[in-house]
Amino acid sequence: MLTTIASFINAAIIQGIPLLYGATGEIITEKSGNLNLGIPGIMYIGGISGIVGGYIYEYYTPEPVAALCIIIPLLCSLLASAFMAFIYSFLTITLRANQNVTGLALTTFGVGVGNFLGGSLQSFFGKSGSISLLTTGNYYKTPLPFAEKLGLFGQTFLSFGFLAYLAVIIAVICAFVLKKTRIGLNLRAVGESPATADAAGINVTRYKYVATCTGGAIAGLGGLYFVMDYIAGAWTNDGFGDRGWLAIAIVIFALWKPDLSILCSFIFGGLYIICTYIPGLSSASKELIKMLPYVVTIIVLVVISARKRRENQPPAHLGLPYFREER
Amino acid sequence: MNEKIKHTEPLIRISKRDDLVWWKSWLVRVIAVVLALVLCSVIIILITGYNPIQVYLAMIRGSFGTNRKLWIMLQNLAMLLCISLAVTPAFKMRFWNIGAEGQVLVGGLATAAVMFYAKDSLPPFIMIITMLAASLAAGIIWAMIPAFFKAKWNTNETLFTLMMNYVATQLVSFFIMIWVPSGSSVMGIINQDSQAGWLPEIFGQKYLLNILIVAAVTIAMFIYLKYSKQGYEISVVGESENTAKYIGINVKKVILRTMGLSGAICGLAGFLLVSGTNHTITTTTAGGMGFTAIMVSWLGKFNAVIMVLTSFIIVFLQRGAGEIATKFNLNQSVADILTGIILFFIIGCEFFVNYKINFRTGHKEGK
Secondary structure (H helix, E strand, C coil), X not given: CHHHHHHHHHHHHXXXXXXXXXXXXXXXXXXXXXXXXXXXXXXXXXXXXXXXXXXXXXXXXXXXXXXXXXXXXXXXXXXXXXXXXXXXXXXXXXXXCCHHHHHHHHHHHHHHHHHHHHHHHHHHCCCCCCCECHHHHHHHHCCCCCCHHHHHHHHHHCCCCHHXXXXXXXXXXHHHHXXXXXXXXXXXXXXXXXXXXXXXXXXXXXXXXXXXXXXXXXXXXXXXXXXXXXXXXXXXXXXXXXXXXXXXXXHXXXXXXXXXXXXXHHHHHHHHHHHHCCCCCCHHHHHHHHHHHHHHHHHHHHHHHHHCCHHHCCCCCCCCCCCCCCC | CHHHHHCCCCCEEEEECCCCCHHHHHHHHHHHHHHHHHHHHHHHHHHHCXXXXXXXXXXXXXXXXXXXXXXXXXXXXXXXXXXXXXHHHHHHCCCCCCCHHHHHHHHHHHHHHHHHHHCCCCCHHHHHHHHHHHHHHHHHHHHHHHHHHHHHHCCCHHHHHHHHHHXXXXXXXXXXXXXXXXXXXXCCCCCCCCCCCCCCCECXXXXXXXXXXXXXXXXXXXXXXXHCHHHHHHHHHHHCHHHHHHCCCCHHHHHHHHHHHHHHHHHHHHHHHHHHHHCCCCCCCCCXXXXXXXXXXXXCCCCHHHHHHHHHHHHHHHHHHHHHHHHCCCCCCHHHHHHHHHHHHHHHHHHHHHEEEEECCCCCCCC
């Protein structure tokens, strides 16, 4: 029984990590007033660009070095996802396009690029079959050295690759920056009331750009974690599934707070797989249980809008454009 | 002193344009599409080495090449247009309904449920009417839930409707699991032998009835938004909720009514997809069209007639790119990449239609 619970918690955390990256990235983005619905696409891009980087490195080097095996995909993933977020920022901030439409187009594009490269990378290099980057995947999966010695506790909480800890660290840093620093205060001001922020001398455009691109880069790491750690350096088309949308749901569930999103991601990760841990479920009721994360999110959304507590609201200017000349 | 004046005018200043002459604004859009196609060509050459002109010709053949392909394209066009029409009144009201995917799915699910349970026990006409009514009701309910909370507590409708999509998806897989005894997750064709509840073929064309229905909806929607009192109320609420309140429009009523309409047309689309097209239901029956429809509607400036054109562009791209994928042995996802790039350009070019860029002129103030 204890081992079942331990393995469930372990699995919930593993499922929760990509969601946590996505949610943290989206929170940073939304705090600047940009509702980036391109996050699912960006996470695909984050995954595939890591794969491409690692693939090319492994292809041309007979004996890959551990450090480069980790750094090359990491950099590729960060840069590519930040670039995707930059496209979104350029269209919505500079060219003043509609945020929802731009975000959805970005998702179409990102999922397309991911599935295209993932499906044809092998044939570009004259090989057949599916991608497998075992060496790189193994480096990403290496757990903390002392995890083994700590018995069940170690297996449950410390048996992850470094990206899992990085996700938690980034979320904590983001929470700190948002709550305790001047930059965070300015960023929140931009999301709440850009006109006021502008009048106070904050460079609204720069804040929006930086927040959206940083958020995109963070979200992309979720895709990287998924392909490198979770499925160990492989790619299956549409394998990432609807996790990107689930990440957007967590943003609401966590009330736009990165520290809370850590816990929420693990809860959602648990809900994602709980049906395999409950014995005697019919396959139909499994489908109903998979509905839970979304239903819970809807309930949270309704409750916070009904209670109208100021600190739990979405950023007031979320999804709305800001043009200095129009008021 | 002179130094100061130099910096009073920035290098680039952006100002809102007065209405651009119609041909100029279309010229901007055509240039954007051409630029997008050039970029796509570069990408096609880089990754495949094929001549892009041949690739584009293959795309055209993929959509218009044979009679069958033409009908499939018209059918896809009709379905995408139908869903785009559904989201349009809500968008015009600035209600961001991105839940069309879910509303279409529950509509389709209701149709499938009637087909599954009634089998051939009802006379054909009553059967079709029951299915239609069930679909419309399901779509309306699915759309009214977020609308109700929006009207009551101003709950964020974008996020709410987005979540409703996945609830609908899971609901569909739940019912498929119940209906298919073997535990397989594929529904199969419903009423294969009796064809009960299938929309009839007219003039020997399977899809013609779908297309005619959508054409009728298009015209009705155009008139509704442009010439009816309710359509006018929608525009006023969209432009300014305060103005609407001031002149005595019941904003909550308009929100509920408009979302009801939106959901009803989505339900209709679900009905047409299940009864008139696929004769089965899967979680991908809406196939992402609920999201694509948002772009179609926005690109078409919420004008039902222009939306025929924008949905044609999207469907043509998807069908065409699917064709080149098969022909040149590429992955099917090429379609999404090309669609994405072209959308970016069209989205971006609207800026140049709506705004004017003024470069710093030599004239300095006070001179």
